[in-house]
Amino acid sequence: MAPVDKEMLTQFLLRMGDNTLILGHRVSEWCGHAPVLEEDIALANTALDLIGQTQFWLGYAAEVMGDGKTADDVAFLRDAWDFRNLLLLELPNGDFGQTLMRQFLFDAYQSILLPRLMKSSDQRIAEVAEKASKEVAYHVERSAETVVGLGDGTEESHKRMQAALDRLWPYVGEMFASDEVDAAMATAGIAPDPATLREEYDALVGKVLSEATLTVPDSDFAHKGGRTGATHTEHLGHLLTQMQWLQRAYPGATW
Amino acid sequence: MSKEWPLWEIFIRGQHGLSHRHVGSLHAPDAEMAIKNARDVYTRRNEGVSIWVVEANNISASSPSEKGPLYEPSESKIYRHPTFFDIPDEVGHM
Numbered sequence: 001m002a003p004v005d006k007e008m009l010t011q012f013l014l015r016m017g018d019n020t021l022i023l024g025h026r027v028s029e030w031c032g033h034a035p036v037l038e039e040d041i042a043l044a045n046t047a048l049d050l051i052g053q054t055q056f057w058l059g060y061a062a063e064v065m066g067d068g069k070t071a072d073d074v075a076f077l078r079d080a081w082d083f084r085n086l087l088l089l090e091l092p093n094g095d096f097g098q099t100l101m102r103q104f105l106f107d108a109y110q111s112i113l114l115p116r117l118m119k120s121s122d123q124r125i126a127e128v129a130e131k132a133s134k135e136v137a138y139h140v141e142r143s144a145e146t147v148v149g150l151g152d153g154t155e156e157s158h159k160r161m162q163a164a165l166d167r168l169w170p171y172v173g174e175m176f177a178s179d180e181v182d183a184a185m186a187t188a189g190i191a192p193d194p195a196t197l198r199e200e201y202d203a204l205v206g207k208v209l210s211e212a213t214l215t216v217p218d219s220d221f222a223h224k225g226g227r228t229g230a231t232h233t234e235h236l237g238h239l240l241t242q243m244q245w246l247q248r249a250y251p252g253a254t255w
Numbered sequence: 256m257s258k259e260w261p262l263w264e265i266f267i268r269g270q271h272g273l274s275h276r277h278v279g280s281l282h283a284p285d286a287e288m289a290i291k292n293a294r295d296v297y298t299r300r301n302e303g304v305s306i307w308v309v310e311a312n313n314i315s316a317s318s319p320s321e322k323g324p325l326y327e328p329s330e331s332k333i334y335r336h337p338t339f340f341d342i343p344d345e346v347g348h349m
Contacts, residue, residue, distance in 0.1 A: 036282060037281075038282060041295050041299075042291070042292065045295050141291075142291055145287065145291070
């Protein structure tokens with residue numbers, strides 16, 4: 001592996017781990033609330049997969065950071081401005097359709113990114129990517145099928161899915177907004193520059209959305225500030241108060 | 256059109272060489288989603304290597320009210336059990 005700046009590598013790992021952590025938490029909010037039992041269990045499984053992936057990413061991030069930190073420290077003891085997840089993933093769930101639309105938009109991204117990471121010059125990252133890619137292959141199949149089913153469903157479900165896409169599309173562009181962290185990763189052969197994934201992403205997403213009879217908004221406007229940590233939405237803080245409550249109230253508690 | 260998803264009966268093969276076994280049922284809009292739901296509901300703890308799904312209304316079942324004519328005649332036919340042969344000791348446990 002080519003030498004890489006420790007701070008840059010940490011940022012990259014936080015982006016990967018915070019994405020799966022924050023989305024995993026959001027999806028877990030459906031537990032006991034999904035419209036049917038089968039979807040409830042499926043969403044809980046997805047959330048658990050994402051949290052599982054988080055343990056690897058944030059565990060590695062903690063090691064690189066040093067100071068004897070663990071994945072739990074990183075997940076539960078940072079404040080909103082330290083998080084590096086995409087804005088898309090911290091947005092509230094909305095209805096079931098919006099939740100599944102977001103899941104698909106993210107699953108599609110992961111399904112293109114992870115196979116590239118399997119060739120990472122960092123052996124550890126390649127191994128995590130290999131394991132996660134099997135879960136993600138299933139996630140994207142399931143979420144794509146549900147998006148098609150609801151988009152090309154009843155008048156009501158179609159209307160809701162189009163509204164979800166219109167609401168979420170401005171948050172897709174951030175996935176591909178490269179910066180100096182991405183440049184450092186690309187130079188070291190650790191990860192691809194996300195901007196190079198856009199074409200493949202648009203092809204995959206375009207195919208599924210057209211099958212779902214949905215129209216991709218004709219705008220490239222992109223909300224940014226999540227993966228850099230510069231400007232999170234107001235929703236992240238609220239999410240953290242729930243997710244981090246126990247460790248904040250009872251520091252170091254274990255069970 | 257009914258608004259409810261149809262009911263599917265789920266059969267899982269636990270390991271290679273065994274038969275698929277009925278494990279329960281679930282609702283799904285079509286066969287493909289039924290397989291996915293079965294994967295999520297019934298194989299989360301590594302229970303299976305193969306899944307069959309059958310829409311429940313495609314299964315024809317015997318009627319409990321006919322259990323007399325169906326099953327009682329065989330109760331008195333003990334000669335259908337192969338228990339009247341002397342097995343040589345050398346055969347061992349069969």
